[in-house]
Amino acid sequence: MSQPREVDNSVVQKNSWHREMAAIYLIEQGTTIYKEYQRFIIYVSEKPKLEVPIREVQQILVFGNIQLSTPVMQVCLREQIAVVFLSQSGRYHGHLWSSEFRDLDQELVQVRRWGDAAFQFQVSQAIVYGKLMNSKQLLLRFNRKRKLPDVERAIIGINQDIEALEFSESLDRLRGYEGIGAARYFPALGQLITNSRFEFSLRNRQPPTDPVNSLLSFGYTLLFNNVLGFIIAEGLSPYLGNFHYGERQKPYLAFDLMEEMRSVVVDSLVLNIVNHSLFKPQDFDTVPSTGGVYLNQSARRVFLKQFETRMNEEVSHPDLQSKVTYRQAIQLQVRRYKQSLLSGVSYEAFLRAM
Structure with missing residues (x-):
């Protein structure tokens, strides 16, 4: 299996994650995040993909117009990864969390x-x-x-x-x-x-x-x-x-x-x-x-x-x-x-x- 990649060049997407981060910040409008094997793949048109190991993520923050695939939402519900939805400017809208984990x-x-x-x-x-x-x-x-x-x-x-x-x-x-x-x-x-x-x-x-x-x-x-x-x-x-x-x-x-x-x-x-x-x-x-x-x-x-x-x-x-x-x-x-x-x-x- 290939190692997760972080790309750093002039056309890099503006979404944020690196190995010290516990959260993925999705801020670039039009971003799509989907699941491939045990990784999240973050994609913006004509820009390099960002691959993030699912096991290293505690939270995903979604700012504005971002698309999450159904498998991404399913794995977040299963693995207790909180997904928080915000406006583009950062105002809280709501969150995705499985009711199975309510006590x-x-x-x-x-x-x-x-x-x-x-x-x-x-x-x-x-x-x-x-x-x-x-x-x-x-x-x-x-x-x-x-x-x-x-x-x-x-x-x-x-x-x-x-x-x-x-x-x-x-x-x-x-x-x-x-x-x-x-x-x-x-x-x-x-x-x-x-x-x-x-x-x-x-x-x-x-x-x-x-x-x-x-x-x-x-x-x-x-x-x-x-x-x-x-x-x-x-x-x-x-x-x-x-x-x-x-x-x-x-x-x-x-x-x-x-x-x-x-x-x-x-x-x-x-x-x-x-x-x-x-x-x-x-x-x-x-x-x-x-x-x-x-x-x-x-x-x-x-x-x-x-x-x-x-x-x-x-x-x-x-x-x-x-x-x-x-x-x-x-x-x-x-x-x-x-x-x-x-x-x-x-x-x-x-x-x-x-």
Whole structure:
């Protein structure tokens, strides 16, 4: 059998996968993916084919107009490879997953816990604590040498918000502190950008209206899909969250469990990418009808590789003596949540050490 091939030349397709990746990112419109023996074959007209061993894939992300053959969908269902469907700009549409792998007993526990106010509050308090702590740590780390007064004031304010969490008595109060912390954090994050070609002072989305917001939104989309994949793989329903809520049915548990990982995985990555000039303003396109700003396809491929590199970086996690990748840390956090559901152990957020 021939070895998997990765082609690197001027007509290479813009879809992304390499041997360190656990996910296939299908971003080039008109792509077809089909199955041949134990490999996925990714094909775009008049471009070299990309061959990927099925055993090395955990997730397939489909952006926009991409064709999946029936055998591809069948093997994904059989091998528990999550397929996530998104718009071309990265908005979540839905996912493909076999109902055979649902654990109804666990989902019944989730439903009972969903009505347990004390459980919901404890998990939500831990999530907000983790998010604020990791946000503060990022600001401390990047401001250690620069010592910018505005960033120092934001750190002091976030620290006050963290201390106030202990005295919060309702989910609404927790959501309030999370919102206040974000209002302090993002302007301070913008102060830490040293690349004069990029500015950022306010978080906006749907659509993002500047390049930095575009990078954050795209990074959060990728993080969300990794969290979602692990939730499904653990036999949990992603729709029964604790902190996030709304009238429409959405994967609120994935939104919950990604919160503590936002600054750790995405924000620090975006800050490094921007400050090291990996992108130029010309790498972004603006949609005239909405004002939305998005990475073009070539630049998106670069970002995907940077994201995967970050996900494969090693970090300490208290549940294991040896270091784990960020992707494994996310899996461990999903398992921590599962344990809190089933055994009553308090959920603890992931905290990145300085």
